[in-house]
Amino acid sequence: NTFDAGLVASLSYALKPQMKMRSMRVDAKFYYGLTDTVKDNPGDAIRNWALFVGIDLPVGGSDAAKEDGDEDS
Numbered sequence: 001n002t003f004d005a006g007l008v009a010s011l012s013y014a015l016k017p018q019m020k021m022r023s024m025r026v027d028a029k030f031y032y033g034l035t036d037t038v039k040d041n042p043g044d045a046i047r048n049w050a051l052f053v054g055i056d057l058p059v060g061g062s063d064a065a066k067e068d069g070d071e072d073s
Contacts, residue, residue: 006033
């Protein structure tokens with residue numbers, strides 16, 4: 001099949017939450033496909049799935065955010 005539709009679940013954890021958006025974060029996302037990927041499949045549905053794990057590193061930002069972390073950049 002040409003198209004796939006599915007569900008995504010995501011978790012994110014800030015290593016220093018008091019710094020708001022200036023903090024390094026660890027992310028995990030899971031995707032589960034709802035459609036059969038094989039056209040005219042006579043057996044059980046074959047679905048896509050994926051697990052993504054990543055680290056977000058802060059780069060740049062305003063001087064106010066760097067100083068006290070209270071303002072969004």
